Amino acid sequence: MQAPRDKAVTPLRRLAIHSTTTCSAEATAYGKCIVATYVDVRKDSCKREFEKFGQCLRQAVGSLKTFHISLHILTSLTLR
Numbered sequence: 001m002q003a004p005r006d007k008a009v010t011p012l013r014r015l016a017i018h019s020t021t022t023c024s025a026e027a028t029a030y031g032k033c034i035v036a037t038y039v040d041v042r043k044d045s046c047k048r049e050f051e052k053f054g055q056c057l058r059q060a061v062g063s064l065k066t067f068h069i070s071l072h073i074l075t076s077l078t079l080r
Contacts, residue, residue, distance in 0.1 A: 019057050022056065022059075022063075023053060023056035023060055026049070026052045026053040026055075029049045029052065029053070030046060030049040030050055030052070030053045032049075033045070033049045
């Protein structure tokens with residue numbers, strides 16, 4: 001019988017926590033831009049902020065993947 005998984009350790013939850021703490025400034029800038037332009041929405045009005053937020057998320061995911069691969073390798077080596 002498996003032990004119940006803590007919600008904080010599921011991959012999606014871990015990604016959400018990591019990306020929101022890592023990219024909070026970019027998310028805030030994008031959110032402020034959306035709020036400031038929601039009455040007069042135009043294509044690409046928040047494009048720069050969105051691109052910065054997206055780039056940050058991609059970097060966060062990349063570093064998270066690297067961390068998990070490294071952790072997996074270290075775990076494999078110590079279990080031998």
